[in-house]
Amino acid sequence: MSTPTQVSRREFIGMAGGGIVVLVGFSALDGIAQERRFSYPTDPNAYLVIGDDGRITVLTGKIEMGQGVVTSLAQMAAEELGVDLATIDMVMGDTDRCPWDMGTFGSLTTRMFGPALRAAAAEARAILVSLAAVRLGVAKRRLTVRSGSVSVIGEPVRSVTYAQLARGKGLRKVVDARAVLRNAAQFRIMSHSAQRLDGREKVTGEARYAADIRLPGMLYARILRPPAHGAKLVHLDTFAAEAMKGVIVIHKEDLVAVLHEDELAADQARAKLSAQWSSVPPQPDTESIFEHLVSATQALHEVAAQGDLSSGRRQAERIFQMEYRKGYVAHAPLEPHAALAQVSATGATVWASTQTPFPTRDRIAKVLGFEPKHVRVITPFLGGGFGGKSADRQALEAARLAATCGRPVQVAWDRREEFFYDRFDPAAVVKLVSGLDREGHIVLWDYSVYGTGERGAIHLYQVPNLAIRTGVAPVYGDAAQSPGLHPFEVGPWRAPGANMNVFAIESQMDLMAAAAGVDPVTFRLRHLKDRRMRKVLQTAVASFRWRPAVGPSGRGIGLACSTDAGSYVASVGEISVERSSGRVSVSRVVCAEDLGLVVNPEGARMQIEGATTMGIGYTLTEEVRFRGGEILDHSFASYQIPTFSAAPRVEAVLVPHQDLPAQGGGEPPITTVGAMVANAIFDSTGARLSRLPMTPERIVAALAKSAAPARGAG
Amino acid sequence: MAQKLEFRVNGRTVRIELDPQRALLGVLRGPLALTGTKYGCGEGLCGACTVLLDGQAVRSCMTPLAAVDGKDVLTIEGLSRDGKLDALQEAFVEHGGLQCGYCTSGMILTATALLRATPHPSRDAIRQALERNLCRCAAHQRILDAVLGASGAGVRP
Ligand code: FES
Ligand code: FES
Numbered sequence: 001m002s003t004p005t006q007v008s009r010r011e012f013i014g015m016a017g018g019g020i021v022v023l024v025g026f027s028a029l030d031g032i033a034q035e036r037r038f039s040y041p042t043d044p045n046a047y048l049v050i051g052d053d054g055r056i057t058v059l060t061g062k063i064e065m066g067q068g069v070v071t072s073l074a075q076m077a078a079e080e081l082g083v084d085l086a087t088i089d090m091v092m093g094d095t096d097r098c099p100w101d102m103g104t105f106g107s108l109t110t111r112m113f114g115p116a117l118r119a120a121a122a123e124a125r126a127i128l129v130s131l132a133a134v135r136l137g138v139a140k141r142r143l144t145v146r147s148g149s150v151s152v153i154g155e156p157v158r159s160v161t162y163a164q165l166a167r168g169k170g171l172r173k174v175v176d177a178r179a180v181l182r183n184a185a186q187f188r189i190m191s192h193s194a195q196r197l198d199g200r201e202k203v204t205g206e207a208r209y210a211a212d213i214r215l216p217g218m219l220y221a222r223i224l225r226p227p228a229h230g231a232k233l234v235h236l237d238t239f240a241a242e243a244m245k246g247v248i249v250i251h252k253e254d255l256v257a258v259l260h261e262d263e264l265a266a267d268q269a270r271a272k273l274s275a276q277w278s279s280v281p282p283q284p285d286t287e288s289i290f291e292h293l294v295s296a297t298q299a300l301h302e303v304a305a306q307g308d309l310s311s312g313r314r315q316a317e318r319i320f321q322m323e324y325r326k327g328y329v330a331h332a333p334l335e336p337h338a339a340l341a342q343v344s345a346t347g348a349t350v351w352a353s354t355q356t357p358f359p360t361r362d363r364i365a366k367v368l369g370f371e372p373k374h375v376r377v378i379t380p381f382l383g384g385g386f387g388g389k390s391a392d393r394q395a396l397e398a399a400r401l402a403a404t405c406g407r408p409v410q411v412a413w414d415r416r417e418e419f420f421y422d423r424f425d426p427a428a429v430v431k432l433v434s435g436l437d438r439e440g441h442i443v444l445w446d447y448s449v450y451g452t453g454e455r456g457a458i459h460l461y462q463v464p465n466l467a468i469r470t471g472v473a474p475v476y477g478d479a480a481q482s483p484g485l486h487p488f489e490v491g492p493w494r495a496p497g498a499n500m501n502v503f504a505i506e507s508q509m510d511l512m513a514a515a516a517g518v519d520p521v522t523f524r525l526r527h528l529k530d531r532r533m534r535k536v537l538q539t540a541v542a543s544f545r546w547r548p549a550v551g552p553s554g555r556g557i558g559l560a561c562s563t564d565a566g567s568y569v570a571s572v573g574e575i576s577v578e579r580s581s582g583r584v585s586v587s588r589v590v591c592a593e594d595l596g597l598v599v600n601p602e603g604a605r606m607q608i609e610g611a612t613t614m615g616i617g618y619t620l621t622e623e624v625r626f627r628g629g630e631i632l633d634h635s636f637a638s639y640q641i642p643t644f645s646a647a648p649r650v651e652a653v654l655v656p657h658q659d660l661p662a663q664g665g666g667e668p669p670i671t672t673v674g675a676m677v678a679n680a681i682f683d684s685t686g687a688r689l690s691r692l693p694m695t696p697e698r699i700v701a702a703l704a705k706s707a708a709p710a711r712g713a714g
Numbered sequence: 715m716a717q718k719l720e721f722r723v724n725g726r727t728v729r730i731e732l733d734p735q736r737a738l739l740g741v742l743r744g745p746l747a748l749t750g751t752k753y754g755c756g757e758g759l760c761g762a763c764t765v766l767l768d769g770q771a772v773r774s775c776m777t778p779l780a781a782v783d784g785k786d787v788l789t790i791e792g793l794s795r796d797g798k799l800d801a802l803q804e805a806f807v808e809h810g811g812l813q814c815g816y817c818t819s820g821m822i823l824t825a826t827a828l829l830r831a832t833p834h835p836s837r838d839a840i841r842q843a844l845e846r847n848l849c850r851c852a853a854h855q856r857i858l859d860a861v862l863g864a865s866g867a868g869v870r871p
């Protein structure tokens with residue numbers, strides 16, 4: 001159980017002036033936690049506060065980075081409580097006020113936190129109805145709730161509001177979150193589109209991001225950075241910087257920083273630092289990385305197997321052997337990492353752009369030598385995350401500097417630092433051998449992925465003889481678990497691993513369909529038993545008005561399917577290729593997704609549109625170039641993310657599945673983009689691209705090669 | 715070297731003594747405490763820092779104070795009046811033309827300049843005007859919808 005101080009810290013806001021605080025005992029959530037392999041603490045955590053004024057505060061350790069959970073979580077609470085959405089206030093990612101949370105990633109917010117929040121809200125409603133029954137002197141079953149008011153059925157004048165019930169209560173209630181939830185047919189708020197709750201503050205400039213927080217006496221820090229990952233500082237001269245008025249130079253272990261009250265002066269002081277660094281070997285680089293990934297992989301782990309590969313080879317009439325490649329991709333959120341730290345003798349408060357406020361709190365506590373409960377991390381809005389804001393180097397830097405100089409310190413990375421310390425989506429290789437029998441059925445699937453994890457590697461197609469292997473620790477391709485594999489840190493990037501795996505799988509499916517002389521939709525359906533996948537694929541092609549044709553048809557239409565984060569997705573797109581330059585433009589994409597129960601349909605569509613367009617980046621232009629630990633792309637000048645002219649018209653189709661709990665929404669639709677475009681390029685030109693991104697040069701080269709006969713397969 | 719400068723920001727006169735080579739962005743976010751204007755790259759490539767200078771959309775990270783002296787600056791904070799959103803702000807909320815919101819100020823100000831010059835732009839013209847404003851969340855199509863929705867609705871001069 002938690003210590004009393006912890007509970008009182010968490011509750012201090014709610015308890016001040018009465019109201020009702022609803023806490024959830026986490027034992028009720030053990031099932032969910034274990035299923036996800038994460039563990040939750042067992043102390044009760046406040047989820048909801050019903051204020052004296054009838055306003056509801058929802059407390060969550062999740063954070064808002066654009067994915068829209070500030071709205072969808074509020075919808076869930078409002079639905080179960082029986083209040084209007086407008087009465088909900090969200091407090092997110094504040095470690096002193098919100099229940100513990102692992103972090104916001106993996107499309108887990110709605111899936112994992114959602115049910116707990118809904119249960120807490122449903123229990124809260126039950127508590128309020130009980131209080132109302134006493135107040136009105138009638139049995140609970142004679143009461144009904146609407147818009148935060150409890151009234152007697154058939155006698156609407158006999159009513160009492162949540163505000164009246166909560167007033168002066170000071171009630172703290174621990175519930176077990178096992179309440180019966182409202183079902184989809186009863187929904188008034190969930191499954192109805194709601195405008196973003198954060199819209200207004202974001203269009204007025206009032207929304208605060210970490211770099212917008214100001215404290216009296218704060219200093220702006222600029223930190224000396226190495227020219228390459230792995231370079232060690234061998235000589236440092238701070239004399240010129242120190243001579244500047246008002247500059248504080250801090251050199252503590254690996255951290256060299258200049259600080260000033262004026263941000264520009266801090267910039268200028270950093271430019272005056274003179275440093276020499278050890279050189280690092282320039283291997284591997286952007287081109288040699290793929291062979292390195294294969295040779296440096298010590299062992300492959302089997303993640304799925306079926307039948308017998310050698311009998312598959314015997315049955316196969318035609319064998320298709322391919323190697324697929326993908327470079328490193330940056331998260332490049334428009335907001336670079338930022339943090340402001342204030343440290344006293346007894347504790348610290350850090351505002352940080354982080355996807356993982358609680359783990360960050362624990363790391364800061366460790367570095368500063370505090371107990372975690374004496375560190376508070378507050379998470380303002382994030383200007384994008386996509387998995388990239390979960391290491392929080394900047395928060396640790398700010399905390400260490402603030403502890404050293406005794407004043408509040410802001411660390412806000414510039415774009416160059418943002419690129420340098422991005423924990424990229426890893427480069428990866430897939431080696432794939434597949435085979436078709438005489439009837440055009442897949443009889444062999446021999447798949448190995450190097451450099452990234454297994455997510456997305458297991459598909460739903462029926463193949464009698466199959467092996468799927470991965471070279472790194474599952475899911476995140478954590479560099480720490482595969483030392484020496486990647487020349488710098490890599491980390492989770494929107495649907496980590498799946499972009500590579502789905503690209504390989506769905507390219508191969510397409511290539512075999514063409515070889516079998518079968519329309520790619522028909523070919524997939526022939527190998528698909530899974531009803532959900534079939535329905536999603538059929539929905540996508542129907543919405544697109546797909547007309548069957550064997551590739552290459554010259555039309556430039558491609559498709560891809562996948563399952564990810566519990567959701568099913570199929571994308572169909574139309575492209576055109578300018579043969580002389582190799583430039584591809586994607587004009588239209590239909591993306592159908594079955595994500596179970598949809599909390600905010602408009603929000604879900606926004607995620608599909610955003611994921612699809614963002615996916616055009618890793619597909620066509622985005623690749624971080626490097627030489628050993630030296631990152632060569634550190635600006636939007638050379639690292640090109642999709643712009644307005646690159647953004648296709650995206651039609652998002654939500655495939656109804658309201659009786660299935662909500663699944664992940666924001667990641668799955670990005671996984672299909674690479675293969676969809678590659679398949680469309682093939683359909684247009686007959687050229688098969690096997691490396692992402694498919695840059696104009698690579699397309700021109702592939703076109704030249706495809707003019708020559710008999711390539712790739714066979 | 716520091717110089718005396720005078721300009722207006724959102725209608726209010728600002729008198730400061732600073733190096734005229736300093737970029738406007740840092741002055742807005744620092745001494746003027748107007749943090750609605752965002753830093754995204756500091757090299758003119760993302761548009762997050764866009765403000766209006768005498769009605770023209772400029773990148774404040776690349777605009778030295780010398781170019782601002784004597785002029786009118788409009789930032790995102792100056793768009794709504796008495797708590798009422800202007801037509802573009804309304805349209806961005808209504809059409810969902812934002813996700814993380816970090817590009818939003820720059821998008822809205824760039825679009826403001828466009829609509830003042832061209833009250834009824836085509837979708838293509840909007841696309842072109844916003845081409846150099848980056849949105850990593852990829853809210854592009856709803857941003858276009860929003861600007862189209864606000865066009866002709868009387869953006870304040
Ligand atoms: S910050 Fe000015 S254009 Fe990017
Ligand atoms: S909404 Fe996030 S960058 Fe545009």
